[in-house]
Amino acid sequence: MAIPGYRILRKIRQGGMSTVYLAIQQSVDREVAIKVMSPSLSSDPSFGSRFYREAKIVGQLSHHNIVSIYDVGNHKHYNYIAMDYLPGAPLQDRLDEGVSTEEAIKVVREMASALHYAHEAGYIHRDIKPDNILFRQDGSAVLCDFGIAKALKGNVKMTNFGAVLGTPNYMSPEQAQGKELDGRADIYSLGVVFYEMLTGQVPFNGDDPVAVAVKHMTSPIPKLPSDKKAFQPIIEKMMDKKANARYQTGQEVMTALDELEQSIQSRGADHLTQTGSTTMQVVGIASALVGTLITTISLSIKRLMLTNIKFSNTPVQLSRKQMEDLDTFILDNGDGDLPEELGDMPLIQDTIEQPAIRPRTHWIYWVVAVVSLGLIAFIYLDEQHPDTLREAYIKANHQQITPSSSIEDTIENTDDSLEKTIEAAPTATTVTEEPEVLAAKPKEIINYALTIKTTPSDATIRLLNIKPAYKAGIKLPPGAYHIQVSAEDYFPKKIWLRINNKNISRQVKLKPTRRLLTAGTVINDKLSDGSEGPNMVVLPRLNQAIAISQQEVTFQQYDLFASQTQRSLPKDYDWGRDQRPVVGINYNDAQAYAQWLSEQTGQHYRLPTKEEWQRAAAGGKDTTYWWGDKAQSKMANCKRGCKSQYSKLFSTQTAPVASYAANPYGVYDTAGNVAEWLNGCVEWQDAEGSLCKSALVAGGSHQDTIKLLVSTSTKTTAAGQGSKTVGLRLLLEL
Structure with a gap:
């Protein structure tokens, strides 16, 4: 190709x-x-x-x-x-090998930044998936394939085929239903990619696309593994079924990741993978201990109070169920009726003087043990997790603790019946200090100066990703800035600069285009197969920068074109091919060769106009010939007056190109050898101007006398016919 x-x-x-x-x-x-x-x-x-x-x-x-x-x-x-050209493999390939948590965060942050920018510009991607995320040489992620992207505004309507576009495994619920989309659909898809990077699999799978789409619309989001639970809230918010409940912009996703990262850093490096499971374990243990402690103390104290009541010394045998019913009745503070089977038991009034039955006391040891465990747990939590204890207990009990309240306050409020008893009893433990809650102070944003120095000095500088116009020393907040530097006759340059915590000054040197090449410079463009095109010499610049063929186009050069375009090879009249100028080609052949060379090189080649050719032929001289006003032998190949070894009075032929001296511009054979086609048709064969009847040639040929080799020499020739005296020379627009 x-x-x-x-x-x-x-x-x-x-x-x-x-x-x-x-x-x-x-x-x-x-x-x-x-x-x-x-x-x-x-x-x-x-x-x-x-x-x-x-x-x-x-x-x-x-x-x-x-x-x-x-x-x-x-x-x-x-x-x-x-x-x-992005040399890094697609994210899909990296997923097969496994993606680290740190890399997943980096990719999501960079993709969120890209989506925020695209959405702000008015476009949604609609096909966020690992195959469309590639990587630069520096490892940064790049969003690709906007083939089904859509403008957020406008009257563009998709065909029925495009009513539901995207990849089912990454499709938002509204996208699966064919509803109108906005940037939040991309946020959902990015959430799916995030989930896949963290777990190695997509959240919803199925036997067919419809089944997958239904799961996206109806199924709850699967839980992350325990070592990734810290990311569950972000995943759930990115993938909420309702678009209004998601992060609304890519910037919000980046902010959430930043806040999570700050939280992780403040709690230690291990918090990234342990926070979820450890916190939940602490909450569970603490809740269980507190609940057990309250229940045991309540049961024990009320049993103790009952020992002051005297019972008959008649043995009363209670079943396990009766004991449980009695405990329940006691814990309910005597509210309700005593069970019938217990109501018939012979209670003795306080005034009856009979020795009381001494209750068993082994349960006291259990109370002491449980209280001790509770003390140890709370002491450990207070020392090791002071910042999570309050939050954990609030979540466990579904009630709010004010800064002035203590754990005991909450326990007392949960069981009014124990209030007086606990007050009378020795205090088991008291949390006397609360972690100090500091209000987050807004960060003071410091702006830094950005200065771009350019070569050339009059280059234009633009900031592409922000609205303010650039000026030297512009004050900008920390961040990444996309900068374009451009100047006439130079290749524009785009760079990314990051401002961190200091002023930035950068020198940008633009590469000059070929329009700034000095006169006499020789250009040799490569063809698509690596072979060389004709040598082009730069002419002194007037209005437009141009270069012209140093020599006439040779058979060797033209034959390559003919073979690649399935054209017949022109005759050489037994004079030889290779480095001799091509002849026998008509005006259309010459135009086709120029077009082919343009396609091969990516440059703009064409035939020279009359004025351009005459300027090149004169070599900067205002004389009859480029070498002076008088005819001079051995300066060109012609029939008479040139004393050429190739052409005589009765026998003429072409000479190999560059057989004679070049003019002051470094251009060979503008006088004699072969006349050359000029750009522009003199007469059209049809009224529509689609077929040229006659065109101009310039420079004289081996069959002309030296008097016809003047720099201004031109004549009209039939455009559709080739001749042994006419070849071509090309012009290159720089």
């Missing part, structure tokens, strides 16, 4: 809709990825429109984490887009 201006190196990957190649953009000698739409889809206008819509959308976005578009076009029924 050959695409004008690019040298294809190899195929990178192939999909159902397109193939991506690694190529060299020859005009700037940089590696690019060329995405070529499958020829089988070219006949479907909907696919073509999506292909070009991707280029149009991405062309309006400039962000470090979004792929950049350099060129879009069509060549021989191939639609192509030239874009950033």
Whole structure:
């Protein structure tokens, strides 16, 4: 495959809709990825429109984490887009090997930044998935494939085929239902990718796309493994079934990740993987101990109070169920009726003087043991987890503790019947100090100066990802800034600069285009197969920067074109081929060669106009010939007056190119040898101007006398016929 201006190196990957190649953009000698739409889809206008819509959308976005578009076009029924070459494997390949938690956070943060920028610019992606996340050489993630992206505003309507677009495993509920979408659908899909990076699998799977879509709409979000529980709230908010309940922007996702990261840092490095499980274990243990402590103390004290009542010394045998019923009655403070089977027991009044039955006391040891365990647990929690104790207990008991209240206050409020008893009893433990809760102070944002110094000094500087216009020393808050530096006749340059905590000054040197090359410089463009094109010499600049062929186009150069385009080879009249100037070609052949060379090199080649050719031929001289006003022998190849070894009075032929001296501009053979086609038709054969009847040639030939070799010499020739006296020379627009 050959695409004008690019040298294809190899195929990178192939999909159902397109193939991506690694190529060299020859005009700037940089590696690019060329995405070529499958020829089988070219006949479907909907696919073509999506292909070009991707280029149009991405062309309006400039962000470090979004792929950049350099060129879009069509060549021989191939639609192509030239874009950033991203050497890193897609995220999908990394998932097969496993993604670390730190890398997952980094990818989500960078993708959230990219989505925030795209959404602010008015576009939603609609196909966020690991296959569409690639990586730069520096490891930063890049969002690709905006093929089904859509403008948030406008009257663009999708076809029935496009009513539900996306990948089922990553599709938001509203996307699966074909509803109107906004940026929150991308947030949902990114949440699915986040879940997959943390667990190695998508949250919802099924036998067919419909089953997966239904799960996205109805099934609860699966819980993360215990070592990833810290991320559960973020995942659930990103993947909420209701768009209004999700993070509304990519910036909110980044903020949530930042807050989680700060929390992790403040609690220690191990908190990232242990916070969820450890906190829940602490809460469970504390809740169980507190509940057991309250129950045991209540039961024990009320049993103790009952020992002051005297019972008959008649043995009373109680079953296990009766004992449980009695305990329940006691704990309920005597509310309700005593069970009938217990109501018939012979209670003795206080006034009856009979020795009381001494109760068993072994349960006291259990009370002491439980109280001791409670003390140990609370002491440990207070020392090791002072910042989580309050929150844990609140969650366990579903009630709020004010800063002035203590654990005992809460216990007393939960059981009014024990209030007086606990007050009378020795205090088991008291939390006397609460962790100090400090109100978060807003961070003071400090701006830093950004200064860009450029070569050339009059270059234009633009800040692409923020609205303020650049000026030297502009004050900006910390962050990443996308900067474009451009100047006339220089290649523009885009760079990313990060401002941290100091002023930034950067020197940017632009690479000059070929328009700034000095006169006399020789340019030799490479063809797509690596072979060399004609040597072009830069002319002194007037209005437009141009270069012209140093020599006339040779048979060797033209034959390559003819063989690649299935044209018949022109006759050489037995004079030889290789380095002799090509002859026998008509005006259309000359134009076709210039067009082919343009496609091969990515540059703009054409035939010179009359004025351009005459300026090049004169070599900067205002004389009859480029060497002076008088005819001079052995300066050119002509029939008479030149004393050429190749052409005599009765026998003439072409000479190999550059057989005679070059003019002051370094251009050979503008006088004699072969006349050369000029750009522009003199007379059209039809009224529509589609077929040229006659055109101009300039410079004289081997069959002319020296008097016809003057720098201004031109004549009209039939455009549709080749001649042994006419060849061509090309002009290159710089």
